[in-house]
Amino acid sequence: MANEVIDQPENHPDIDTAVDCVFEPFILGIFCNWCTYTGCDQAGTSRMQRPANLRVMRVMCSGRVEPAMVLKALKSGADGILIGACHIGDCHYVSGNHKTVRRIPLISKFIKQFGIDPNRIWLRHISASEGVELTEIVHEYVNILKKIGPNSFKKKK
Amino acid sequence: MIELQKKIRIGVYICHCGLNIGGVVNIDHLIEFVKTLPFVSVARQYKFFCSEVGQNMIAADIEDNLVNRVVVAACSPRMHEPTFRQVLISAGLNPYYFVQANIREHATWVHMYDPNGATRIAKDHLRMQIGKAAELKALYPQKVKVLPSSLVIGAGISGINSAIELATQGYQVYLVERDLTIGGHMAQLDKTFPTMDCSACILTPKMVEISRNPKVKILSYSEVEKIDGYVGNFQVTIRQKAHYVDQEKCTGCGACVQYCPVSVGNEFDLGMTSRKAIYIPFPQAVPAKYTIDIKHCINCGICARSDVCEPDAIKIDDEDKIIEINVGTIIVTTGYDVINPRYLHNYGYGKYENVIDGLQMERLLNSTGPTLGKPVRPSDSKAPHSIAWIQCVGSRDNRAGRHSYCSRVCCLYAIKQARQYKEKHPEADIYIFYIDIRAFGKGYEEFYESAARDYRIKFIRGRVSELAEDPDDKSIIIRGEDTLLGQLLEIQVDMVVLSVGLECRHDAEQLSALLTIQCSADGFFLEAHPKLRPVDSLTEGIFIGGAAQGPKDIPDAVAQAKAAAASAASLMAQKEIEVEPYFSFVQNGLCSGCRSCIEQCPFGAITFNTSINKAEINSIKCKGCGTCVSTCPSNAIIQNHFSKPQLMAIIKAVLGEV
Ligand SMILES: Cc1cc2nc3c(=O)[nH]c(=O)nc-3n(C[C@H](O)[C@H](O)[C@H](O)COP(=O)(O)OP(=O)(O)OC[C@H]3O[C@@H](n4cnc5c(N)ncnc54)[C@H](O)[C@@H]3O)c2cc1C
Ligand code: FES
Numbered sequence: 001m002a003n004e005v006i007d008q009p010e011n012h013p014d015i016d017t018a019v020d021c022v023f024e025p026f027i028l029g030i031f032c033n034w035c036t037y038t039g040c041d042q043a044g045t046s047r048m049q050r051p052a053n054l055r056v057m058r059v060m061c062s063g064r065v066e067p068a069m070v071l072k073a074l075k076s077g078a079d080g081i082l083i084g085a086c087h088i089g090d091c092h093y094v095s096g097n098h099k100t101v102r103r104i105p106l107i108s109k110f111i112k113q114f115g116i117d118p119n120r121i122w123l124r125h126i127s128a129s130e131g132v133e134l135t136e137i138v139h140e141y142v143n144i145l146k147k148i149g150p151n152s153f154k155k156k157k
Numbered sequence: 158m159i160e161l162q163k164k165i166r167i168g169v170y171i172c173h174c175g176l177n178i179g180g181v182v183n184i185d186h187l188i189e190f191v192k193t194l195p196f197v198s199v200a201r202q203y204k205f206f207c208s209e210v211g212q213n214m215i216a217a218d219i220e221d222n223l224v225n226r227v228v229v230a231a232c233s234p235r236m237h238e239p240t241f242r243q244v245l246i247s248a249g250l251n252p253y254y255f256v257q258a259n260i261r262e263h264a265t266w267v268h269m270y271d272p273n274g275a276t277r278i279a280k281d282h283l284r285m286q287i288g289k290a291a292e293l294k295a296l297y298p299q300k301v302k303v304l305p306s307s308l309v310i311g312a313g314i315s316g317i318n319s320a321i322e323l324a325t326q327g328y329q330v331y332l333v334e335r336d337l338t339i340g341g342h343m344a345q346l347d348k349t350f351p352t353m354d355c356s357a358c359i360l361t362p363k364m365v366e367i368s369r370n371p372k373v374k375i376l377s378y379s380e381v382e383k384i385d386g387y388v389g390n391f392q393v394t395i396r397q398k399a400h401y402v403d404q405e406k407c408t409g410c411g412a413c414v415q416y417c418p419v420s421v422g423n424e425f426d427l428g429m430t431s432r433k434a435i436y437i438p439f440p441q442a443v444p445a446k447y448t449i450d451i452k453h454c455i456n457c458g459i460c461a462r463s464d465v466c467e468p469d470a471i472k473i474d475d476e477d478k479i480i481e482i483n484v485g486t487i488i489v490t491t492g493y494d495v496i497n498p499r500y501l502h503n504y505g506y507g508k509y510e511n512v513i514d515g516l517q518m519e520r521l522l523n524s525t526g527p528t529l530g531k532p533v534r535p536s537d538s539k540a541p542h543s544i545a546w547i548q549c550v551g552s553r554d555n556r557a558g559r560h561s562y563c564s565r566v567c568c569l570y571a572i573k574q575a576r577q578y579k580e581k582h583p584e585a586d587i588y589i590f591y592i593d594i595r596a597f598g599k600g601y602e603e604f605y606e607s608a609a610r611d612y613r614i615k616f617i618r619g620r621v622s623e624l625a626e627d628p629d630d631k632s633i634i635i636r637g638e639d640t641l642l643g644q645l646l647e648i649q650v651d652m653v654v655l656s657v658g659l660e661c662r663h664d665a666e667q668l669s670a671l672l673t674i675q676c677s678a679d680g681f682f683l684e685a686h687p688k689l690r691p692v693d694s695l696t697e698g699i700f701i702g703g704a705a706q707g708p709k710d711i712p713d714a715v716a717q718a719k720a721a722a723a724s725a726a727s728l729m730a731q732k733e734i735e736v737e738p739y740f741s742f743v744q745n746g747l748c749s750g751c752r753s754c755i756e757q758c759p760f761g762a763i764t765f766n767t768s769i770n771k772a773e774i775n776s777i778k779c780k781g782c783g784t785c786v787s788t789c790p791s792n793a794i795i796q797n798h799f800s801k802p803q804l805m806a807i808i809k810a811v812l813g814e815v
Contacts, residue, residue: 028808033235034695035675041233044262052274055281056263057807058234059799060739063757063784069804076812089670092696093782094759103787128695129677135267 025079025145027138029056030065034092036084036126036134043131050138053145054082062086062123063096067107070121074111077154080120080145082137087125097125117148166198167290168224169283170215172206172231174261179204181265182276187230191283196291199223207237212244219248226290230258230283236686251295253738253798258286281811288810292803298735299776303389303698304485305329305729310381310668311491313341314711315703315718317363319488322722324372328729331482332367333395334377338442339364341492345425345516347523347530349711350573351604357441357525364443376480377444384671385760386483387780388698389734393482399475401449402435406470409437409445413460413471421453426520429527435460439525449473486698486725489682490718491668493659493704496551500558504550504655509626510536511633511652514550515567518574518654532578534652536631541651543586544578545635546571547621552658553592562679564658565708568594569601571656572608579612587614588648590621590637598710617646624653659708674699681707692721697736700724738797739781743772747793754785754794 031037037058043050059065062085070081083104085097100123108118122141126134169191173179188200199218203211206229218224227250229241234257242252260279268275305328309320312334320330332339343349344364346356367373376395383394417435422428425438434454437447449460449471461471495516498506506512511534513521524530534541548571552564568591575587594616596605608614621637633653639646661680662668669676674694675683682701685693692700702721703714728734750770755763762778763785765771774785774794783796792801 026812028811038235038675038695041235041259041262044233044266047266047269049269049271050267052264052268052271052278054263055278055285055811056259057285057804059783059804060796061782061784063782064787064796064799066787066801068801069808072805073808073812076808078812089666090673090675091782092673093780093784094673096759096782096784099757099784099788128675128683132678 025053027054027080027082028073028078029054029082031084032062033060035086035128038128039126039130039134043134046131048131048135050135051142053142054138061093061096062100070107075153077151079151083123084126165196165291166224167196167226168199168218170206170229171202173204178261178265182279194287215244216248219250227255228286228290230260232261233259253296254293256286256290258282284810285807288806289803292806296738296797298738300733301389302733303729306484307486307725308393308484309488312339313492314343315714316490317367318715318718319702319722320373322719324370326726330373332375333379335380337378338438346519350569351600361441368443389485391484395480397478399477401475402447403470403472404446406468407446408468416459416465419453426527427517485729488700488721489705490703491662491705494662496657496660498655498657503623505624514655514657522577543650544652545588545650546654546656548591548656550655550657566710567656575614576608576612589616692724740776740779741794741796742774744793747791749791754788757785757788
C-alpha cells in the first residue's frame with residue numbers, strides 16, 4: 001500500500017498540493033470541560049470561523065484522557081487528535097493536566113515507533129477565554145494534517 | 158433494575174435555535190440521518206426546544222413511553238444541560254439519561270459560510286452523543302452540607318458591601334484584606350462622579366459599620382495562602398502578616414509616631430507625602446491600629462519605651478499568624494490596579510515632573526491629601542493656570558503593553574477632576590483630550606454636558622501623540638491632532654494629568670490558580686456566563702464581584718458585589734446542595750492493589766484498604782476529574798458519566814468499528 005510512505009511528508013515534497021483539495025482531515029478534539037471546552041464555546045459565541053474538521057468530545061479534565069482512547073481513535077482512522085487542557089496551574093482539579101503533559105508525549109513516542117507521525121496527537125493548553133488561540137490552532141493543525149496525509153488505518157469507504 | 162432491562166429507545170431533538178442552527182444546516186436532512194442510527198426511536202425538530210412548548214414535546218414523549226434516553230442537539234451543554242435535565246426529572250426519568258450534542262457553538266456558529274462543513278460536524282456530533290446515550294447509566298446526585306459562612310477576599314467598596322449583605326442575613330463572614338486597612342481605592346478618592354458626594358463621607362461610615370458587625374471578622378494585612386475542599390466546605394488557610402505591634406493592646410493613640418526617626422514615602426498618597434516606619438495608612442483607617450514597617454525600621458527601640466507607648470503594645474518579635482477557617486462559599490472582590498504610565502514612553506511620565514496620573518490628581522484634590530485639597534504642580538508647588546487631561550492612557554490601544562478594552566471610569570473621573578479644579582480656579586484653562594467621551598451611566602451624560610457648558614472645559618477630540626517639556630519653566634507641550642478640525646495642534650500647559658485606565662491585579666493569575674477559577678483574556682476574573690451568570694465563577698461556590706471582574710465604577714461594582722452576596726446566600730440558605738455525581742469508584746473485584754492511583758489524586762480521596770488490599774475512593778472528597786481512571790492498569794476504576802464504555806462509544810460511533 002502506498003499509504004505507508006504518506007506518513008513521512010518529507011518524502012513527498014509536493015504532497016500538500018497533491019492532497020489539499022480532496023482530503024479533509026478528521027480531527028477528534030478531546031477537551032476538558034473547564035478550559036478548552038469553554039474556550040471552544042467562546043470561539044462559537046464570538047463567531048470565529050474555522051475549517052470544519054474538528055469534532056469535540058468533552059471530558060471533565062484532560063487527566064481523564066487515557067492512552068487507550070487515543071489509540072482507539074487512531075486505529076479507527078482519526079487523522080489527528082487534539083487534546084485540549086487548561087494551562088499549567090489553571091487545572092480545575094489542581095494538577096490533572098500535570099499528568100496529561102507527562103502521559104501524552106509518551107503516547108506520541110509510542111506511536112512513532114509504529115511508523116505513525118507523532119503529529120497525529122497534539123496536546124495544547126487553551127484557556128476558557130482563548131477562542132482566538134483555539135481557532136488558530138485548528139487552522140494550523142488542519143494544514144499540518146493535510147501535509148501528513150490521511151491516516152493509513154482509515155477504512156476504505 | 159427494571160430500567161436496565163427495558164429496551165433502549167433514544168429520542169433525538171434537533172433545535173433550530175431560530176436561525177442560529179436552522180439558518181445554516183438543513184435540519185430535515187439531519188432528522189432523516191439520525192433516524193438511521195441505532196436505538197433512535199423518535200427524531201423531532203422544533204424552533205426552540207428550550208422554550209416551554211419545546212420542553213413539553215420532550216416530556217410528552219417520555220411520558221408516552223416512546224423514549225427513555227434523550228439527546229438534544231442544540232447549543233452548548235454548558236448553557237442548557239440543567240434545563241433539559243429538569244425536563245427529564247419532571248417526566249419521571251433519571252436526569253442522567255440525557256446528553257446534549259453541541260451543534261451551535263461548535264458547528265453552525267463557527268462554519269457559518271460553510272453549510273456542508275457545518276452539516277458534517279453536526280452529523281458527527283449527533284452520532285457521538287447518540288452513541289454515548291446508549292451507554293448512559295442512571296445516576297443520583299450526592300448531597301453535601303453547605304456551611305453558613307463565607308470568605309470575602311478583598312475589602313474595597315465591593316468586598317465591604319458583599320460582607321455587609323451576608324452578615325445582615327446572619328451568615329458568618331471572614332473579610333480578608335491584603336492592606337493594613339479596608340476601603341480599597343475608594344478610600345483614596347476625593348469626590349465621586351456624577352453626584353459629587355465626598356467619597357470618604359459615604360465610605361468611612363460603611364467601614365466603621367462593618368468593623369462593629371459581630372458577624373464579620375476582618376482579617377486585614379492578610380492573604381489567602383491555600384484553599385482545599387469544595388462548594389459547601391472550603392478549608393482556607395490565611396496568613397496574617399506580623400504587625401510588630403500588638404493589635405489587641407494598641408489603642409491607636411499615635412504617640413509613637415512623633416518619636417520614630419525613619420521617614421519613607423506614604424503609599425496611600427502614592428509617595429507624594431512621607432510617613433514614619435511605625436504608621437497607620439490614613440487617619441480613618443479600619444482597623445485604626447499601628448504597624449511597624451519592618452523593612453524600614455532601624456530597630457532603635459524608641460517606640461517600645463514605656464514612656465512612649467503606654468499600653469506597651471510594641472512587639473518587635475511578632476510573627477506571622479496562620480489562621481485556618483472553614484467556609485461554605487467564597488466571594489472574590491480583589492479590585493483592580495491602575496495602569497502604570499511609566500511604560501508608555503510617549504507621555505514622559507516619571508521623566509517630566511509635571512506629568513502626573515489620575516490617581517495622583519485624586520490625592521491632590523483630596524482635602525486630606527498631600528496639598529490639603531489645593532492641587533499644585535510638582536515642579537514649583539504653585540497652582541497651575543492650565544491643565545490638560547489626556548484620556549485613554551493605556552486603554553483602547555492595541556499596541557503592545559496596553560489594553561484594547563475601555564476602562565469605563567476614566568472619562569468621567571477626568572471630567573470630575575477638571576470640574577473640581579475649575580470650581581477652585583475659575584480662571585484656569587482646562588483641556589480634555591479624548592477619543593470619544595463615554596458617559597453611559599445614570600446622570601453621566603448630563604454631568605459631561607454641564608462640564609462643557611457651565612464649566613467651560615475645552616474638549617478636544619484626538620489622541621495625543623507626544624508630550625515634551627519646556628526646559629525653561631518645566632511646563633508641558635502637547636502635540637497631537639484635533640480630529641474635528643482636521644488640524645495638527647500644539648498646546649502648552651502647566652500640568653498634564655494622564656487618565657490612566659484600570660487593569661487586572663498584577664497577581665490575579667496566582668489567585669485564580671489558588672482558587673481554581675479562570676481569568677478572561679484581559680486578565681480579569683472570568684464569569685461563568687456574561688449575561689446569565691455574571692457573578693458566578695466557573696467553580697461552584699465561588700463568586701466574583703466588583704472591579705475584579707472587569708473595570709467598573711462604584712455603582713456597578715457595588716451592584717455586582719451585592720449580587721455576588723445574594724448568589725452566595727441563596728446557596729447557603731439551602732443548607733444542603735446536590736453536586737454532580739461524576740465521582741469515580743473502584744470495582745473491587747478488578748483492583749489489583751497496585752496503588753498507582755493513590756498518588757494521582759490531588760484531593761487525597763483515594764485510600765488503601767489494607768485488610769482487603771484494594772484501593773477505595775471517598776465519593777465526597779472525589780471531585781470527579783477522572784485522572785485516576787486513566788492511570789489504573791486494571792481498568793478497575795469507573796468515572797460516572799465519563800466511563801470507559803461511554804467514551805469509547807463516542808469514538809466508535811463517529812469513527813466506526815476497527
Ligand atoms: C482615579 C480614579 C478615580 C475614580 N473616581 C471614581 C468616581 O468618582 N466614581 C466612581 O463611581 N468610580 C470611580 N473610580 C472607580 C472606583 O475606584 C472603583 O469602581 C472602585 O474602587 C472598585 O472597588 P472594588 O472594591 O471593586 O476594588 P478596589 O477598590 O480595588 O478594592 C479591592 C481591595 O482588595 C484588596 N486586595 C487585592 N488583592 C487582594 C488579595 N489577593 N488578597 C486580599 N486582598 C486583596 C485590595 O487591597 C483592595 O482593598 C475611580 C477610579 C480611579 C482610578
Ligand atoms: S480541568 Fe482542564 S486540564 Fe484539568
